[in-house]
Amino acid sequence: MSLPHDFAHTHVTGQSEYVDDRPALHHELYVDIFYSTRGHAEIIKLDFTEVLKQPKVIKVFTAKDIPHNLWGAIFKDQPILADKIVQFAGEPIALIVAETMEAAQRAKQKVMIEYKDLGAILTIDEAKKLKSFIGDARKIERGQVDEAMSKALHQITGKIEIQGHDHFYLESQATIAYPLEDGQLEIHSSSQHPTETQHVVAHSLGLPDKDIVVQVKRMGGGFGGKESQAAPFAAMAALCAQKLKRPVRLCLTKDDDMIMTGKRNPFENIYKIGFDQEGKILAWDVQLFSDGGAYADLSTSIMERAMLHSDNAYYIPNMRVTGQVCKTHHHPHTAFRGFGGPKGVATIEKAIEEIAHFLKKDPLEVRKINLYSDTNERNLTHYGQKVENNQLYRLHEELEKKCDYKKRRQEIELHNQSHLSTLRGLSLTSVKFGISFTTRFLNQANALVIVHLDGSLQISTGATEMGQGVNARISEMVTSELGLSRDQARVMPTRTDKNANTSPTAASSGTDLNGAAALLATRKIKRRLSELAQYLLDLPQEKWASKTAGLGTQAEFVLKHSNLDVNDPNEGADWISGKANYFGIIFEDGFVYHESNKTKKIEFKSLILEAYLNRISLSDYSFYRIPGIEFNKLTGQGDAFLYFTQGTACTEVSIQRDTGEVKILRTDILMDLGRPVNHDLDIGQISGAYIQGLGWVTTENLFYNDQGLLLSHAPSTYKIPSIQDTPRHFQIELLKNDENYANVRGTKAVGEPPLLLAISAWTAINNALTHLPRFEKNYPQLKIPATSERILRSMEPEKFKVWES
């Protein structure tokens, strides 16, 4: 059985501390944010007279109070507080500071504002017509697409519309800013990116980075929503704290959080696919358009990942993918688990379903003949990276057998012929998810490991804990390296004064990057301890420093070997155990010994004391950079990723014919995660990601008014899956694969990839519909999410037309 999450025992008792759980200090103040209700407008009147008359209200701040108002993760184009012009409904305009949260919230209603509308762009179509774009169009191309397309026996053209997706982290954006002496600020933030939060705070206030410390203890969920977008809220709290010289707390309500913050980018993709009679793809020409919202945020990077995943698991000899981010007047859309991946993958998976539908073949057969494989060199992606350690075919074959695909396919055919009240569908899709930030410089990390005199450890990295168990994995790696139990180490809150210039905990890379850095730091200490242990094992105990150091009768031990300086966490490690061995010294169960003599042991704790007394450093810091990332953004070619995480899922759905309601009957998942550090944590990531993705493709419907103001801004109206929506049978298994040499300890990243497996639920819904006579020729045209209304509408459009003409 795997070890539990490292803080499970405090989660279940309510003891775990989140930002808003911090006890209020004397004189602490609370902020509420007044925001725009218009999509695009000029502010012609803004009056806080009544606000300031309300009880317990202290102060109101606006854009003019911020020294440097613009911020942005890639382009600095977004005001922290809107100045004169608002560009989305939900855009922060003013900060209302009061002695209690309720006072600030009630006072907010007294703001007098008048707008002059400037005309809001709210759809991708409008933006395209008006050429309202963010960044340039990008293209990745391989082969002769036009020629291959025209020569292909069959072509299908199509379009897929994909809506946004709210993160719905349970803990909304939260920050407390504490003013310290000499103009310093300490910020406690629910942020996936403490470094950026620090930099945005410092820049906005015109302070040097050295005067800002950001601490992230843990988040109540992040999912990408706190990668870039935690920072401006921290800057707002910091501004108030700096000006008022009092601690200031800014914790959003769920409603305001959902209205103000960006979502997963909506996409509208247009495609043409050419294929032969067998179903083999010959040409794939796809244009991706995303809704970036009002500001750039991470949308261009998200688009890049969408383009890099438009092949998914399939080798396509001639392929062209273009990507353009559209500027609209919606909240600035942002990172969300999977980044652009799900939008690229959904598109090719829909096209494959259409090929199968056209050829009257089982979609699984079409998928299998198109998979990346080493035979005939069908293993090179459209961006020129070779797919190594490829498990795709094995994953398909094994899952097909495990889930009884063929038999169930026949049963579904029979069911749909004989049952009038429900319609069933089945689909097996896969994912090949590239692991690494596609922006090279983000693939770096540092870590600090401290061994205290009693032999217990503190580990500090740039990773932030949001439930994914990154700290549990890191401490498991570190302690196992030293032969200790995990509870002998504690991963400390992430702080920018210990780990600086870190990357966001994102792109599924938290453990890969920070775990490798922590392991390298541990190995440095381990090497010194090993050398000392080797010496001590031959030295009579009475001569050890603990007996003699105070007397100075024994010469001090001096390390002879140079310090360890490597970047590869697998170098020198025994592949099976993953542990490094220096000078033949083994660390096991709290003891060390030489591999030649298991009986002569030194207790780890004693070794630490001897090391200290011999003036050998017990702490170390290490830096890790992912090797071999060579992706050229201008040519769209190169090794964008260190490796791929792969998996397959098969989902069976049932649709109620008279309402369009969907039930997930069964889901089987098989993934290759290399050699997990903690099996159960990985399984939890898979089930969580799948269900989150399931919400995206089924019930999670963002509903806006004609100003782009989000109306479904609470769980009463925005429906994430509940416990009753889980598949009736839900089986998750991992493929045995010891061969991943690319990554630390042979693990593979798991955070994002399984979310994309939920696309199988969407294709299964489509598959169910294809059993209706109306879809015999034409493949259904469902959006993501396929809500029950949309499903019923596609089944009975005539009935809807009666009421809409």
Add this chain to the structure above:
Amino acid sequence: MRNKIVFFLNGTKEEVGSEHAGLMLSDYLRLKKNLTGTKVVCAEGDCGACSVLRYFPHKQTTEEGTYLPINSCITLVANLDGSSLVTVEALKEDDKFHVSQKAMIECHGSQCGFCTPGFVIALSGLVEKKISENKCSLNSQEAKNALTGNLCRCTGYEPIINSALNMDLKSASSLKNRYFSKQQEQELKKTTDESVKIEGSDFSYFAPKTLNEALDYLKQYPQARITGATTDLGVVHNKRKIQLNHVLSLHLIENSYKIEKNGDEITIGARVTLSDFRSFMKIHLPEMAHYLDIFASPQIKNLATVVGNVANASPIGDTPPALLALRGRVVINGSKEIPLEKFFKGYRQTALGQGEIITAIKMTLPKKNADLRFYKNSNRKDLDISAINLAIHTEWKNEEKTEIKDIIIAAGGVAAIPMRMVKTEDFFKQNNDLKGALSILHQEFNPLSDLRASAAYRHVLVENFIKRFFAECGGLQ
């Protein structure tokens, strides 16, 4: 008469006056008691992160006397008068985790941890129920039903379901034994024997022992809000659209908890919760109990009242169509009766006059051979506000079910009020013709398009549900 709200919190007596009685319980716990294990996410009773356990011994109804999970974010401290509460901090006994905690740790039921206290509380409530029933096993459907009111965004629920199934019920110790002594019982009994009146600058509250006192108070303070459980008003208060600063509560009035059956008539008292109603109906009308399973959460149903669901007059309330189909009557001030279809006047407007209190709802059970069905559609199947809800109640003239003697079709989500489709009903009775009736039906309502459904979807759903009704009961071929 008392001027303090009295309850037990994790075994310790709390006496709360005007300063804090108007807080939501979650704020009281987090801000005043530093019990920050209880989380607030949505502040609208939809996510369950704020769940605490409550036992209310004063109430003597069908539900077993045990701790039940409730949403603390929408519950006024004042309305917890007479209760015993247990929060997540109090579940662990010295060094021993509660069986729910132990299972959640071992089965990886917790990831980010923010929803975890709520899940642990809901599971502990389930354990209390099992202990009170002397049962040591549970299946996954029971677990899911107990956890319908808790949202988790990390785990995908599977590890939580596994946690529930791995709770060691045999070794579970009762929270009631730990936190509710005989002495506390007597103390609360004494407390609830006395009415309570709080008059503060920011918050006034009255909970009388009799209906007459309540009516007198209303005459004096017409602005006072009559609250059942504030599961709706609490939301509006939290979203800062109203301020609940003057409240009248009926929780100390003895017979307001009564639910009883006389012949085929059922009377539901003003304080009967949806959970109590469900338990009672499970015996007398299982179809109704089943319908109650798919709306609201256990936490809400443990607090919210049937009368509140009617008084609230929401066009998409889930009980009104069902009650309309069962010829519901609203009992006002203990005597006057108004048929439910005359009670709803307009969007959130009712026939209730100034100085009037709904004291009960009455309804009539269907005849033996009648067919009764309740339907509900929402974006998500469970714990979601309806796009459409529909109740159909048909009595047949003949066994072949081709001729209708009487029919009631009542729907929510189709207009500003929950309404009966009277013209369609008449057409059915006169013509026994489904197709013709459907064309009449659509003329009877003109629904809105909103974030839950388009007008067209609502039309199609109502029609399809009516068709499903006749298909299911095999009538009118």
